[in-house]
Amino acid sequence: GAVVSQHPSRVICKSGTSVKIECRSLDFQATTMFWYRQFPKQSLMLMATSNEGSKATYEQGVEKDKFLINHASLTLSTLTVTSAHPEDSSFYICSARDQGNEQYFGPGTRLTVT
């Protein structure tokens, strides 16, 4: 099956710094990737939809200047959490949609802001 990777799997950063998370589709091209956030014991919440070569579409309540998304190629999307604060600590998950319209999820990135 299709594989999506994320890097890093875990990151700890200090408050006020920025963190970049990469999402890669390893064996297929993905014109569309999605970024989710998941707090403990809660379901996934869609943050934004990322289309290759164009600006991401953010869900209501998600600050586009804080969560910068770049989808520069058909196999890579990045999410940068700028000026991170402790409340940004969460599990960030990406997914990539293949040409058959199925979404495949990455293993997630655990972000802890101290």
Place this chain on the structure above:
Amino acid sequence: DAKTTQPNSMESNEEEPVHLPCNHSTISGTDYIHWYRQLPSQGPEYVIHGLTSNVNNRMASLAIAEDRKSSTLILHRATLRDAAVYYCILRMRDQLIWGAGTKLIIKP
């Protein structure tokens, strides 16, 4: 937006079948029904999906009601590795609309 309703949690014995219900009474004609599962600290894993007809794959079966307002995920013989949160999701065009999921507990 169409939403799904699932029980918060269910328990089952190992090696017995498990039926996980999902209600989606506001589903529209073009919404696909997807099931994913998620183990702790991992990304969701695709289980199965369907539109109108029942579906089978190596992981599970999906039974869809005739009026499509409910569906049931069937694990034919649960193992301890099947313990996870199971999400019943509607796919509307591009997006997956996530509910709260059912935490499945498998008792040895």
